[in-house]
Amino acid sequence: MSESSKSKSSLNLNPSPTLQCKDLHEYLKSRSAQFLETLYNYPTICLAVYRELPELARHFVIRLLFVEQPVPQAVVTSWVSQTFAKEQNKACEALSELSVWQEAPIPGGMPGWMLAQSFKKNLKVALLGGGRPWSMSSSLEPDGKARDVAFLDAYALERWECVLHYMVGSAQTEGISADAVRILLHAGLMTRDAEDGSAVITRAGFQFLLLSTAKQVWLFLQHYLHTAEKRSLSAAECLAFLYQLSFSTLGKDYSTEGMSNNMLVFLQHLREFGLVYQRKRKAGRFYPTRLALNIACVRDGVATVAPLDAGNQTGYIMVETNYRVYAYTQTNLQVALLGLFTELVYRC
Template sequence: MGRHYIMRLLFVEQAVPQAVVSSWNDQKYVKEHLECLDSLSALHLWSETSLPGGLPGWTLSPTFRANLRIALLGGGQPWSVYSALEKDKHVRDANFLDQYALERWECVLHFMVGCHSKEGISADAVRILLHAGLMKMEEAEGSSPLITTEGFQFLLMDTASQVWYFVLQYLGTIQSRGLDLVECLTFLFQLSFLTLGRDYSTEGMSESLLLFLQHLREFGLVYQRKRRSGRFYPTRLAINLASGLKNARLNTADAGYIVVETNYRVYAYTCSQLQVALLALFCEMMYRFPNLVVGVITRESVRQALRSGITAQQIINFLHMHAHPIARRKDPVVPPTILDQLRLWELERDRFTFTGGVLYSQFISQSDFQMLRNYASDLGVLIWDNPSKRVMVVSRNGHDDVKRFWKRHRQDH
């Protein structure tokens, strides 16, 4: 619908009344029409303006209109990636590129769950995971990074959202690498217009852009047979990156595969090492067969996950998201006993609440203690007090106010 509006306004120089734009759709699509108006306004593709007579109207952004005309009418400079290439002796089809992208991306996910693959990932990719807060370093020297609660939430996303989030975090560090942010962003959006299964030239790329290409290669967004190869193939991850297509999957093995029983046993019908590693984050693995893995949810396995920053609700969401189709026929999908126990195990860690404060003690008289205690209580900064021992604790934020009040009181008396 938005594309329809844009194309009808593209060659209209003056503003168009909003009533005219509304008339382009049937009344039964009013909801979609309003959502479209909000989206186009949020993207600043058009803006609201006033027509002669006070009528409200819409006008396209001049910059957007000019550039879209160039793109549609064949103007502007041709992209260097379209330079002529000889026929590739090692041509790659869409199936190969999908498999390659899946393997490269799963290397990153394997590392996050602690199941290091043979190929592994570079130190640069590890730095991005740490920068994004998806993993954290333990205090012990020489220890490996551990997944955080944000990292586990990241694993619950669909692949397209994962890649988009990861690339955004990478772009946040790009200037510290000496790369041009605008150049890299432009190239990323150009990738979304390329064709899956076709090779493109690297001729004319700057050194910084070639380095950026190697990083995309590691993440599975592009394929290059050799580092110095003069051609590259975009994968589905790169082509769908800027399109918002969340339903375009690299594999068909993403259907639900988990069955949870009331005896805390978990049956996972999968051959994927990554999916097994995800379960091992909060399950004690017992048996492994060619297409079936059996684990059990124990207090210790859940506490270990909680210590790593994973929450009980995230575990519950994971079990719901990946539930086997047979399990989905039941209501609830996960037995209530399991849900309640997971939350209870989490509450075991929340028996104490730690609050930073400042201790006041050694009062000469009970009246001084009572006076200062009442003042702190009125301010709302009193955390704890013991009148019999003339001891009280105030919050750190309120310490300065209470201290000034006490000094004034002592000077006056």
């Protein structure tokens, strides 16, 4: 499929400082100490935070994990050679920003460090077991209508593209809820037109469309969590469940047994966005999709799960000196996105 179009020279594409796709560290750093204290009651989050820490910070956590009294800061400093002073400062800063450890006085007036009690307790549960089950481990009978990875990938992409189609004003806008639209407005990705009240894309929205799918989903979910209380949901509980999904296995089904009513509501929202597949609302099982597993990969590192959109980047764009643009693509979403930046002349 080819497109011929002319560039819209009036479109302002200057970077917007308001669009920030924070990784887990940056997101948690922006939350209150009270929120973090609540969050560390979930072993899933403690494990996720531990994995995201700098290498040296993880080393400190393991050395302090079974110590029941404050350790002098001078002793912690002695664990690292002066050659790595910069890395040590970075590690200490990360542990303090995330309230993983706290300053604690030692008899004699010496300053010390001690892991936060809730973080220490629940990280032990995640690493060593014990306590209440924290993983989705309920056994299920074999699914007579089991779904393979190819189906889950296609389903996730179809559901997520409903959101993107709505943003670009495509004709394919079926399936997006009013709640999802409110999230787009809250995130500043869309705004209400002053004349007719319709939702129109913003400059930040343009940037959003150019992000990878994993970053788009994580940024969208950050704003969902900011408005979770309006749905009578706990942001901490929702975030813990998201990271529980990120530790799941692609292609495996999981039971809804034992999930609270609030989490069942949240599961339906994740179903709408394509993070989980569930054949029907009352089905006792669901399948996490690649979108859910990639939540843990939104960071400055190597993704452990292949991105969902890895195979959908084929296509060509040619721009002539007379500002005429030729695009070769079979994706309706890419055609609609091109229409935001250019004036479509013909399509074949």
